[in-house]
Amino acid sequence: xxxxxxFRAGEFARIxxxxxxxxFGIGTIARAASSDAGHGEESAGDVIMHHILDSNKMEFDxxxxxxxxxxxxxxxxxxxxxxxxxxxxxxIILLAVFLYVGNYYxxxxxxxxxxxxxxxxxxxxxFIRLDVAKSNIxxxxxxxxxxxxxVFVFILVLNLLGLIPYGASATGNINVTxxxxxxTFFITQVAAVKAHGIKxxxxxxxxxxxxxxxxxxxPIEFIGLFTKPIALTIRLFANMTAGHIVILSLIFISFxxxxxxxxxxxxxxxxxxxxxxxxxxxxxxxxxxxxxxxLFIGLASSHDESHEPEAAH
Amino acid sequence: xxxxxNEALGYLGAGIGAGLAVLGAGIGxxxxxxxxxxxxxxxxxxxxxxxxxxxIAAALIEGVALFGEVIAVLLVLK
Numbered sequence: 001x002x003x004x005x006x007f008r009a010g011e012f013a014r015i016x017x018x019x020x021x022x023x024f025g026i027g028t029i030a031r032a033a034s035s036d037a038g039h040g041e042e043s044a045g046d047v048i049m050h051h052i053l054d055s056n057k058m059e060f061d062x063x064x065x066x067x068x069x070x071x072x073x074x075x076x077x078x079x080x081x082x083x084x085x086x087x088x089x090x091x092i093i094l095l096a097v098f099l100y101v102g103n104y105y106x107x108x109x110x111x112x113x114x115x116x117x118x119x120x121x122x123x124x125x126x127f128i129r130l131d132v133a134k135s136n137i138x139x140x141x142x143x144x145x146x147x148x149x150x151v152f153v154f155i156l157v158l159n160l161l162g163l164i165p166y167g168a169s170a171t172g173n174i175n176v177t178x179x180x181x182x183x184t185f186f187i188t189q190v191a192a193v194k195a196h197g198i199k200x201x202x203x204x205x206x207x208x209x210x211x212x213x214x215x216x217x218x219p220i221e222f223i224g225l226f227t228k229p230i231a232l233t234i235r236l237f238a239n240m241t242a243g244h245i246v247i248l249s250l251i252f253i254s255f256x257x258x259x260x261x262x263x264x265x266x267x268x269x270x271x272x273x274x275x276x277x278x279x280x281x282x283x284x285x286x287x288x289x290x291x292x293x294x295l296f297i298g299l300a301s302s303h304d305e306s307h308e309p310e311a312a313h
Numbered sequence: 314x315x316x317x318x319n320e321a322l323g324y325l326g327a328g329i330g331a332g333l334a335v336l337g338a339g340i341g342x343x344x345x346x347x348x349x350x351x352x353x354x355x356x357x358x359x360x361x362x363x364x365x366x367x368x369i370a371a372a373l374i375e376g377v378a379l380f381g382e383v384i385a386v387l388l389v390l391k
Contacts, residue, residue: 049390131365231376238379288372295369 044252051248052241054081054173060166083170090157090170097121098153128152128290136294137301144297147187151180152290159240159282163275171285172240174233181229184293189225192300228296232289239285243278247271327388334381341374 056079059065070079097117104118114122128149133141155171162169170176193201205221206214250271254263317325349367353360 135365231373234380234383235372235376238383239375242379242382284368284372288368291365291369292372 044249044256048245048248048252051168052172052244054083054168056081058082058085082168083173083176086158086161086168086170087176090154090161093157094153124153125149132287132291132294136291137298140301141294144187144191144294147183148290148294151183151293152286155180155236155289156282156286159286160279162240162244163278163282169240169244171236172244174237177233177236178229180236180289181232184232184296185226185229187293188228188296188300191297195301228292232292236285236289239281243274243281247274247278250274323388327385330388331382331385334378334385337381338374338378341378342371345370345374 056068056070057065058068068080068082068085072078098121101118101121104114108114113119129141129145132152133145133148137144158171158176159169161167162172189201192204196204205218207217207221209217251267254260254267345367349363352363356363
């Protein structure tokens with residue numbers, strides 16, 4: 001009984017820690033919206049864009065903010081921005097979790113079932129291994145497991161970091177998603193060259209048609225190589241950005257209409273529902289990115305010579 | 314169209330474009346969901362496979378719709 005009440009107290013403290021900054025955050029939005037209430041709509045758009053875009057400041061709103069260092073090396077702006085900080089945070093979280101889990105498996109014997117965090121991670125790893133890698137890539141999927149698992153958990157943690165107070169989702173920045181897609185692109189091409197050889201890879205570009213059609217087919221297939229990573233980029237970026245815009249727009253409806261009734265019956269319930277949907281989308285988009293990466297790798301490296309039509313697009 | 318500046322036409326285009334993109338995506342994903350439900354009802358053992366295929370297809374369609382949405386947002390912001 002005593003243990004139970006201690007548990008409850010701990011839970012309450014945790015929930016309070018989560019809720020208090022959230023309230024401060026809403027207060028900040030309210031101040032921002034009321035400071036120039038003359039044209040409420042425009043300021044709503046400004047606050048939303050401010051929330052979506054990358055910046056050189058880490059903001060903890062009622063407590064102030066601190067500027068991040070600005071680095072310009074050889075004409076390139078390599079400043080450490082908010083999204084970079086969140087990517088580092090995600091990397092630190094993942095390193096901590098996976099180092100802990102890896103060591104945990106060394107301490108328990110192979111006959112004992114893992115518990116706690118290790119159990120959750122085992123479920124995720126098995127899901128990626130069996131449902132994503134093995135079923136899409138088939139033979140030789142082990143070689144691509146490290147990339148697929150890394151990209152899945154990295155995107156997942158970045159997506160979820162955008163949903164906590166003061167968080168920003170780095171996957172809502174097109175540079176981040178483009179970089180991730182470029183990795184997938186290169187891995188796909190290397191897998192294709194490895195599976196078919198240079199000659200087979202080039203033959204693939206003709207799609208097995210008559211030489212008279214090559215003048216049409218080669219450009220189409222060549223463009224097709226690049227549309228896949230670009231589609232991956234836009235999908236992840238637009239999904240994460242759209243989610244944030246929808247939540248903020250719903251909150252701002254009550255400020256634009258200046259009505260408590262709208263706030264109670266529209267803004268709060270709808271934004272809570274969208275927020276829950278966003279948690280689902282965070283998992284779904286991480287899964288989709290990994291799944292499509294695996295699918296592209298599998299298509300590129302399949303030994304099937306029938307030149308089956310490509311599943312994407 | 315007299316009396317509407319370029320900016321107003323831009324907003325109009327963005328609104329219509331976003332609506333059309335959503336319309337297309339809605340029809341497409343609706344078709345997928347209908348077929349998936351039918352397939353699951355006919356062959357309940359294949360539920361897991363059908364669900365995976367459905368999610369992938371829905372994501373691909375959604376990606377195309379999001380291209381449209383991104384263009385609409387750019388029209389409004391620029």
